[in-house]
Amino acid sequence: MLDPRITSWILEFVLRQPAEDWMANELLFALPLPSPLSPRLKKILLLRRLSSDLSRPSLSARTLLSLELIEELERYAGAGAPSNSLAAAYAAVAVECTTRFLRERSDDDHGEDFFDAVNRIWNCRVADLERSEAAGLFSPALREARREMEEAIVNPVVRVGLTGRDTKKAALDAVRVYLEEAEKEMGPPYLEHLAKAVCEEWMSSGTGRDGSVVELYEMLRNLLASQGERGRYEGLPDGNTAKSSGLLGFDNYEDSVLGRDKDAPEQGAGKGPNNDDDAIARPNLMNQDPSDLEHVEENRERASLSFVDKGTKDGNPGTTTCVGDKRDCAGAPKPSLMDWNPTARTFEWDEDSIESPSENSPDPSNKLHLPSAKRREISLPLEDNKTFVKRRRKKKWSSLEEETLRKAVERHGVGNWKFIKSCHPEIFKDRTEVDLKDKWRNMIRCI
DNA sequence: CTAGGGTTAGGA
DNA sequence: TCCTAACCCTAG
Numbered sequence: 001m002l003d004p005r006i007t008s009w010i011l012e013f014v015l016r017q018p019a020e021d022w023m024a025n026e027l028l029f030a031l032p033l034p035s036p037l038s039p040r041l042k043k044i045l046l047l048r049r050l051s052s053d054l055s056r057p058s059l060s061a062r063t064l065l066s067l068e069l070i071e072e073l074e075r076y077a078g079a080g081a082p083s084n085s086l087a088a089a090y091a092a093v094a095v096e097c098t099t100r101f102l103r104e105r106s107d108d109d110h111g112e113d114f115f116d117a118v119n120r121i122w123n124c125r126v127a128d129l130e131r132s133e134a135a136g137l138f139s140p141a142l143r144e145a146r147r148e149m150e151e152a153i154v155n156p157v158v159r160v161g162l163t164g165r166d167t168k169k170a171a172l173d174a175v176r177v178y179l180e181e182a183e184k185e186m187g188p189p190y191l192e193h194l195a196k197a198v199c200e201e202w203m204s205s206g207t208g209r210d211g212s213v214v215e216l217y218e219m220l221r222n223l224l225a226s227q228g229e230r231g232r233y234e235g236l237p238d239g240n241t242a243k244s245s246g247l248l249g250f251d252n253y254e255d256s257v258l259g260r261d262k263d264a265p266e267q268g269a270g271k272g273p274n275n276d277d278d279a280i281a282r283p284n285l286m287n288q289d290p291s292d293l294e295h296v297e298e299n300r301e302r303a304s305l306s307f308v309d310k311g312t313k314d315g316n317p318g319t320t321t322c323v324g325d326k327r328d329c330a331g332a333p334k335p336s337l338m339d340w341n342p343t344a345r346t347f348e349w350d351e352d353s354i355e356s357p358s359e360n361s362p363d364p365s366n367k368l369h370l371p372s373a374k375r376r377e378i379s380l381p382l383e384d385n386k387t388f389v390k391r392r393r394k395k396k397w398s399s400l401e402e403e404t405l406r407k408a409v410e411r412h413g414v415g416n417w418k419f420i421k422s423c424h425p426e427i428f429k430d431r432t433e434v435d436l437k438d439k440w441r442n443m444i445r446c447i
Numbered sequence: 448c449t450a451g452g453g454t455t456a457g458g459a
Numbered sequence: 460t461c462c463t464a465a466c467c468c469t470a471g
Contacts (some may be wrong), residue, residue: 391454391455391456391465391466391467392465392466392467393456394455394456394457394464394465394466395465396464396465397464397465415448415449415450416449417448417449418448418449432466433448433449434448434449434450434466434467434468435465435466437449437450437451438464438465438466438467439464439465441450441451442463442464442465445463445464448471449470449471450469450470450471451468451469451470452467452468452469452470453466453467453468453469454465454466454467454468455464455465455466455467456463456464456465456466457462457463457464457465458461458462458463458464459460459461459462459463
């Protein structure tokens with residue numbers, strides 16, 4: 001078996017060539033993957049995936065995931081806040097992954113896919129991001145984009161504006177800028193430096209060489225033995241530079257392989273998805289399940305960092321976040337004043353604010369701001385110390401609410417009313433989970 | 448928090 | 460007056 005260091009160098013070299021994906025895959029197929037993958041190799045793989053997304057060009061949840069994982073890799077390597085270009089690329093891709101549903105909508109799609117994408121990406125994914133250790137990616141641009149998406153939910157004028165914007169080009173450009181920056185920061189492949197050193201050694205050693213592979217290999221070994229630290233090669237970033245780039249170098253990788261890693265976060269017993277005892281052979285690295293690259297470390301508690309969306313591994317919409325794991329999309333604190341207390345039975349809605357703008361405002365400009373769910377207390381103490389309870393005014397369910405509920409039940413199942421409401425806080429802002437349950441009961445009665 | 452029975456508003 | 464959707468209550 002090849003020395004894992006050499007395997008890593010070859011992998012890095014292959015992955016960073018401009019060859020097409022299938023060609024890189026063919027080459028990779030012949031090489032056993034070292035285990036565990038070094039952070040540097042992981043990043044190179046992720047950069048390659050980004051590059052692949054750019055060349056197709058196809059930006060999807062997979063692209064978002066790659067960017068998130070890069071941030072995570074760099075963070076665990078102690079690189080500090082993510083670069084501006086990384087954060088900018090993330091924001092631009094998130095916008096594109098949402099607005100493309102506006103461009104691509106079919107005749108029978110009344111925007112449900114877009115609403116679903118807003119929920120999936122902004123209410124779930126970005127909300128998770130903001131609360132997690134990866135909050136460095138939550139840039140002002142991302143915050144502004146989220147505000148715009150939330151407004152687009154209730155304001156068709158904003159949706160039209162988004163549809164007319166070339167968010168795809170903006171996202172592709174942003175990813176391209178980040179890739180160029182990352183490539184530059186990473187420096188040339190290690191193998192190139194090694195080859196250069198061998199050539200120099202060859203040129204300087206004079207006569208007496210037979211040019212055989214054995215001789216070359218011997219020279220390589222001597223070279224490694226005498227100058228093993230890659231920082232000594234001209235042009236290679238030294239250890240500090242490598243650190244600042246957010247990645248451990250191959251030296252660190254070697255330490256890791258040998259169990260000498262002091263800097264890396266605790267890796268438990270070295271077991272994890274990528275930590276099989278034997279090297280892993282994967283037929284298609286470029287399409288490898290991102291979750292295989294997910295864990296920079298396995299044993300550290302990452303309470304709020306739930307990046308990897310098992311449902312998005314194929315990048316397909318509609319099968320993502322909030323599925324299965326039942327995490328609360330709206331998440332922890334929900335200070336939104338738009339949410340009303342379902343148990344507040346001693347309040348009544350202000351007559352002026354009860355109407356849905358989407359149904360009753362013919363002028364779209366009037367829909368710019370949702371009326372606040374104002375309410376006033378009307379509890380009237382009665383003689384027997386009970387409270388006078390005013391019923392809420394009846395409000396007919398809109399087709400959007402019905403359709404959202406129908407799809408949500410399809411996806412999350414009957415009975416998860418609280419969860420469904422939290423996944424669509426805007427659409428169901430005037431409904432309680434009990435309302436959702438009652439509505440579903442009515443809907444299935446009609447069938 | 449949910450399920451299921453009860454109540455009520457509003458339209459036919 | 461009846462019917463139904465929306466809303467309320469409460470046991471588990």
